[in-house]
Amino acid sequence: MNVLINGQGYKLALPTEQNLQQALTLFLNNNQHQGTFAVALNGEFVGKESYQETELSANDSVDVLFPIQGG
Amino acid sequence: MSLTIYGQSLDSRLLIGSALYPSPKIMQDAILASGSQVVTLSLKRQNPQQQSGKQIWQYIQETVKENKGFLLPNTAGCKTAKEAVTLAQMSREIFQTDWIKLEVIGDDYNLQPDAIELLAATEQLIALGFKVLPYCTDDLVICQRLYDLGCEVIMPWASPIGTGKGLMNPYNLETIRLRLPEATLILDAGIGRPSDACLAMEIGYDGILLNSAVALADNPVLMAQAFACALNAGEQGYVAGIMQQRQTAHPSTPTLDTPFWHQPQ
Numbered sequence A: 001m002n003v004l005i006n007g008q009g010y011k012l013a014l015p016t017e018q019n020l021q022q023a024l025t026l027f028l029n030n031n032q033h034q035g036t037f038a039v040a041l042n043g044e045f046v047g048k049e050s051y052q053e054t055e056l057s058a059n060d061s062v063d064v065l066f067p068i069q070g071g
Numbered sequence B: 001m002s003l004t005i006y007g008q009s010l011d012s013r014l015l016i017g018s019a020l021y022p023s024p025k026i027m028q029d030a031i032l033a034s035g036s037q038v039v040t041l042s043l044k045r046q047n048p049q050q051q052s053g054k055q056i057w058q059y060i061q062e063t064v065k066e067n068k069g070f071l072l073p074n075t076a077g078c079k080t081a082k083e084a085v086t087l088a089q090m091s092r093e094i095f096q097t098d099w100i101k102l103e104v105i106g107d108d109y110n111l112q113p114d115a116i117e118l119l120a121a122t123e124q125l126i127a128l129g130f131k132v133l134p135y136c137t138d139d140l141v142i143c144q145r146l147y148d149l150g151c152e153v154i155m156p157w158a159s160p161i162g163t164g165k166g167l168m169n170p171y172n173l174e175t176i177r178l179r180l181p182e183a184t185l186i187l188d189a190g191i192g193r194p195s196d197a198c199l200a201m202e203i204g205y206d207g208i209l210l211n212s213a214v215a216l217a218d219n220p221v222l223m224a225q226a227f228a229c230a231l232n233a234g235e236q237g238y239v240a241g242i243m244q245q246r247q248t249a250h251p252s253t254p255t256l257d258t259p260f261w262h263q264p265q
Helices: A020-027 B024-034 B052-066 B081-095 B115-127 B140-149 B170-179 B194-202 B220-240
Strands: A002-005 A008-011 A038-041 A044-046 A061-069 B003-005 B008-010 B014-017 B038-045 B070-073 B099-102 B131-136 B153-156 B184-188 B207-210
Touching: A002 A020, A008 A020, A020 A038, A020 A061, A038 B081, A044 B081, A061 B052, A061 B081, B003 B184, B014 B024, B014 B220, B024 B052, B024 B220, B038 B052, B038 B081, B052 B070, B070 B081, B070 B099, B081 B099, B081 B115, B099 B115, B115 B131, B115 B140, B131 B140, B140 B153, B140 B170, B153 B170, B170 B184, B194 B207, B194 B220, B207 B220
Parallel strands: A002 A061, B014 B038, B014 B207, B038 B070, B099 B131, B131 B153, B153 B184, B184 B207
Antiparallel strands: A002 A008, A038 A044, A038 A061, A061 B038, B003 B008
């Protein structure tokens, strides 16, 4: 199954029933995974408490955002 | 003379951005030199392998801890209410604050806020419990609508973001002040010189939000100090009461018993 994470295509290892937590593990290295980020799925906010229970479908778009400087 | 934002009292009336500085260390030094207790920041996509964003975030956290300050996340880059609401929710989870500097841009050339989307986003965010600080143009009616929706703080622009052109339309800004006497008005964007900030404070604005004017100065730390002084001067001038302009000259030196007296022509 392919999903888009931050605009890039990722092929998840298992063919079906992936959840958001698994996709994030694929995307984030272990160090960053403990860090600060927030997630949106198809343009909707998903809270940290919901990663495990949020199932992904093929071609879903995941945004993983990090703090940066801003004006 | 403190600034209050949604019930939070602050020692400084300056809100400052964390972007565009020559280095993270200069950013930190400039923010501390400014005396500001509110630092704006943002969220962006980033490759997890990149450590630069992580370093900036650590510097910002250290800075806010040192000045006993507060984070003000923005929704920079959003063009629709939906995008802005999603980004605000993501920011709230990360930064643990209900404050959001709401930006919904309608034009890529001058980064002018989209008033329609801005109002829609404001309504949704307030319903979600956010304390919204909307970045808007100097349109009185839009400011009034934002206030009516429940924004205690309104942030009209001085001029487009990053231009440094100062107060494009002092009349509009002064009218907003006069018509919304209870609103907390913070001039946001377009400030270039300390005198711009001073002028805004002289006409009764409650605070200034700026970034480029300090970050792009030859000496950002010194410029941060200059802005702190300018805000204080402008505020004190406003409180002290500025004299009315007069059409004709009036001698400052008493004319009674003037030597070599001549009758005015």
